[in-house]
Amino acid sequence: MDFIKTHKKIALVTGAALVVMLVVIVFAVLQGGKTEPGTAPIVEDTGFQTILPSGKTIKDLGGWERISPLNTAPVFAYADKIDDVSISISQQPLPFTGNIDEQVGQLAAAYSATNTLDASGTKVYIGTSAKGPQSTIFSKKDLLVLIKSQAKINNESWTRYISSLQ
Numbered sequence: 001m002d003f004i005k006t007h008k009k010i011a012l013v014t015g016a017a018l019v020v021m022l023v024v025i026v027f028a029v030l031q032g033g034k035t036e037p038g039t040a041p042i043v044e045d046t047g048f049q050t051i052l053p054s055g056k057t058i059k060d061l062g063g064w065e066r067i068s069p070l071n072t073a074p075v076f077a078y079a080d081k082i083d084d085v086s087i088s089i090s091q092q093p094l095p096f097t098g099n100i101d102e103q104v105g106q107l108a109a110a111y112s113a114t115n116t117l118d119a120s121g122t123k124v125y126i127g128t129s130a131k132g133p134q135s136t137i138f139s140k141k142d143l144l145v146l147i148k149s150q151a152k153i154n155n156e157s158w159t160r161y162i163s164s165l166q
Helices: 002-030 100-110 155-164
Strands: 064-066 076-082 085-093 115-119 122-128 134-140 143-149
Touching: 076 155, 100 122, 100 134, 115 155, 122 155, 134 155
Parallel strands: none
Antiparallel strands: 064 076, 076 085, 085 143, 115 122, 122 134, 134 143
């Protein structure tokens, strides 16, 4: 009986630590990491499999910019536009295992990204600030993807863009 209670406590503490770590990573990504925009070196290869909008190369998008501090797990971003609204797309290998949908949902809830939409089978969580910019959080092809927009984008455009990521 004590053995089961101990394992439950360990699992609970480990899960809580994982959520805290993810919140810190997402906060760093949403805040632009430790570098000012445009000051980090631009790279073409992240060292892990990434996704891009159909028909575009990373060269078309200006290259990858590492937005996470060098002593942490790599998070890379590029800039693009949806309906003439500037967006920043960051990607990193999934930082967790297990029930990915549940964990992405918990992470999204921590950032008030509670509206959802389906982008060709990808569950996307969207949060909208009072001033209009939006943040999306989702998992696709073993990546944790965050997109930050400079203004509000309609759901159809979000769906079309996210569905095009390959």
